[in-house]
Amino acid sequence: MKKKIKVRKFSGELVDFDEKKLIMSLKNAKADHNLANKIVNKIRKELYDGMTTKEIYNKAFKLLKSNQRPSAARYKLKRAIMELGPSGFPFENFIGHIFRHDGYTADVGIVMEGNCVTHEVDVLACKDDKCYIVECKYHNSQGKPNDVKIPLYIHSRYNDIKRKLEQDKTNGFTNYQGWIFINTRFTSDAMDYAKCSGLQLVSWDYPENKSLKHRINKSRLFPITALTSLTKREKQAFLEEGIVLCKEIYESPELLHKNGFSESRIKKIQEDINDLCENHFSED
Secondary structure, three states, rough: OOOOOOEEOOOEEEEOOOOHHHHHHHOOOOOOOHHHHHHHHHHHHHHOOEEEEEHHHHHHHHHHHHHHHHHHHHHHHHHHHOOOOOOOOHHHHHHHHHHOOOOOOEEEEEEEOOOOOEEEEEEEEEEEEEEEEEEEOOOOOOOEEEOHHHHHHHHHHHHHHHHHHHHOOOOOOOOOOOEEEEOOOEEEHHHHHHHHHHOOEEEEEEEEOHHHHHHHHHOOOOOOHHHOOOOOOHHHHHOOOOOEEEEHHHHHHHHHHOOOOOOHHHHHHHHEEEEEEEEHHHHH
């Protein structure tokens, strides 16, 4: 029986290399069947005991990028969200866009009065009778899962703001809720506390069909950091201007002109965005 190769996860844990998981991640990135198999076969030949999952990811990403750039952009989506730094504001801005896409008004980075003290609120999202007070927790690496201390702390802030909002009978809101968005993961006790207290948690892969990953893919609101046709410096320059979505530079090409991009590069970037979003813009 052939010995199974052990690979090292980010946490340091050694696990069996899962070929099916790699194929699935490549297909989820819309890599075609032949390319996915070609990448897996190449990586299989280079595998060794103790190889890190990061090394495997980098090899797969490099091969995707040289063959299907839009698939490479989808494949690096999780890492692209982690590149919305170094401050947390681009991530807050990104979450604001997600709520607006769903028909909410969204104010980002505001100060709100609570019943006892004032609070900095990352996103205030409102629609009809609903008003959500949203906390965004951005991390630039995997790290440890976010534990119960975070929802405990956010819940107390939310309750203070909610008490103040409920005193205003003219604002039209009757359905208040606290939300926490993170780009990594929560521990099980954090999720249990949120369910019990009525907080809404959204992490990279939780809850099912409403996770951050799911919301991005469904809305096609891909972060500008996912583009493989922009350099790291160019992406950072756009983030500093408050531009976080591929959609923003697709719909306003003057942003590329203003930053000195040639016509040929603008055309290539626009094509990459349209392919990444599966021709969503050309259908509008």
